[in-house]
Amino acid sequence: MFDSVLVANRGEIAWRVIRTARRMGIRTVAVYSHADADLPYVREADEAVHIGPAPPAHSYLDAAAILDAARKTGALAVHPGYGFLAESADFARQVVAAGLIWVGPDPAAIEQMGDKIRARNLMERAGVPVSPGSREPASDVTAALAEAGRVGYPVMVKAAAGGGGIGMGVAQDQAGLRSAFETARSRAERFFGSPEILIERYVERAHHVEVQILGLADGRVLALGERDCSVQRRHQKVAEESPAPGVPAELRQRMLAAAVLAGQAVGYRGAGTVECLVDADTGSFVFLEMNTRLQVEHPVTELVTGIDLVEQQFLIAAGEPPSFDAAAVRPSGHALELRVYAEDPIRFLPRPGTITEWEEPAGEGVRVDAGYQAGNTVTPFYDPLLAKLCVHGADRDQALARARQAVAAFRIVGLKTNLAFHADLLASTEFVSGSYDTSLVSKLRPT
Amino acid sequence: MAEVRAEMVANVWKVVAAEGDHVDDGDTLVILESMKMEIPVLAEGPGVVTKLHVAEGDVIQEGDLIAIIS
Numbered sequence: 001m002f003d004s005v006l007v008a009n010r011g012e013i014a015w016r017v018i019r020t021a022r023r024m025g026i027r028t029v030a031v032y033s034h035a036d037a038d039l040p041y042v043r044e045a046d047e048a049v050h051i052g053p054a055p056p057a058h059s060y061l062d063a064a065a066i067l068d069a070a071r072k073t074g075a076l077a078v079h080p081g082y083g084f085l086a087e088s089a090d091f092a093r094q095v096v097a098a099g100l101i102w103v104g105p106d107p108a109a110i111e112q113m114g115d116k117i118r119a120r121n122l123m124e125r126a127g128v129p130v131s132p133g134s135r136e137p138a139s140d141v142t143a144a145l146a147e148a149g150r151v152g153y154p155v156m157v158k159a160a161a162g163g164g165g166i167g168m169g170v171a172q173d174q175a176g177l178r179s180a181f182e183t184a185r186s187r188a189e190r191f192f193g194s195p196e197i198l199i200e201r202y203v204e205r206a207h208h209v210e211v212q213i214l215g216l217a218d219g220r221v222l223a224l225g226e227r228d229c230s231v232q233r234r235h236q237k238v239a240e241e242s243p244a245p246g247v248p249a250e251l252r253q254r255m256l257a258a259a260v261l262a263g264q265a266v267g268y269r270g271a272g273t274v275e276c277l278v279d280a281d282t283g284s285f286v287f288l289e290m291n292t293r294l295q296v297e298h299p300v301t302e303l304v305t306g307i308d309l310v311e312q313q314f315l316i317a318a319g320e321p322p323s324f325d326a327a328a329v330r331p332s333g334h335a336l337e338l339r340v341y342a343e344d345p346i347r348f349l350p351r352p353g354t355i356t357e358w359e360e361p362a363g364e365g366v367r368v369d370a371g372y373q374a375g376n377t378v379t380p381f382y383d384p385l386l387a388k389l390c391v392h393g394a395d396r397d398q399a400l401a402r403a404r405q406a407v408a409a410f411r412i413v414g415l416k417t418n419l420a421f422h423a424d425l426l427a428s429t430e431f432v433s434g435s436y437d438t439s440l441v442s443k444l445r446p447t
Numbered sequence: 448m449a450e451v452r453a454e455m456v457a458n459v460w461k462v463v464a465a466e467g468d469h470v471d472d473g474d475t476l477v478i479l480e481s482m483k484m485e486i487p488v489l490a491e492g493p494g495v496v497t498k499l500h501v502a503e504g505d506v507i508q509e510g511d512l513i514a515i516i517s
Binding site: 349381 | 454455456457458480481482483484486506509
């Protein structure tokens, strides 16, 4: 095992990675922008290096500055967290070229999965179901219209190189497609540096279910259960749970098997996530995309399996076997994650500000992965995630009850948060029933 | 005369309207960016943009004046 790691990220995920590294006796190096100098993860690391001003392009996306920090501190490995450079094959290659260990999959696997069109084509060949959609990018609006005509409306329009729901839009007809295409293309160029657009059939009442996979150092690919991520606003997740309540056992087995095939198709190593859309009416599922990194909502899987996924990432990157018996993984109980965002709980608009009081809930089955504490300023430069409130219970009812108590006990003063939304979610008949889909948030918050 | 003020801390990503422009209710004046989200700031009634107080790249605070529409 390497004895030191640089965490090329910020906020809650940097702190979370540092915690496991410390437990394993690995020295940790944090990097931070000017805006983040006071955040807890900077203090929790053994060493911290200032890498630039607040805008991500000049700090957390600056590969040269990060590699320089690794060189200066003698860090032997780089953990990218999620977002920023985590899915940059180019950065992964630079890390390896600098003689460091990349805590992630092979850069070729990142590249194959990073392009959503290429990934779909690859999955189709590997025998993983995909929805009707583009086999090559729609280069202009005429091509998009032709493609949508072939696929059939409604269609989803998205950036082939994209993520995080940015630029994604649904079109019900040709007029809608024209406008969605223009929006998607301008966002795609601006956020992802590529104008390539993917058109695929939109599933109206879908469950968004994903499978956690782990590619071991010996080449085996494991599926460690699924997570339901259907609670979304603006195509971004707000709450996740495992097991997925609307997925019958037989469908779950088929999805897990397909996720293993997906991982094997790219020789996947490390932690990854295969995202699928499940059509609740027909019991069928299609591949959506694969995230070649640790997922934001990974704690849900950790809580039901008892496996520390960051620990496995480190072991796999070092070429070592996992810390658990792959043949004896038995998920137990039920887990939920609620993303606590700095945003108003009604319209979900960003609300940066200064935190004057911060009191986390505690108790049996409660885990908080926080990025902030009292006194910190939440700036407009990064995503609004303040903390992940996670709970585990013997069954879904107990997990829901613990979640309600924890939400009520979480006290954040000084800025607006979406905690009030989570209280509403946990009280809603539809969420409590377990038979909800991606339209749930728009029903709870009609505009 | 209507003052258009910022609802939140944000960066000014794009200035869409110019001083002297006639705008209608719902027209986009500027587009802010905060926490990886683009937030259009709209005119709340018809009028002429008599003053624009922000430029692209500015960081503005909650309550800051963005534009005056007369």
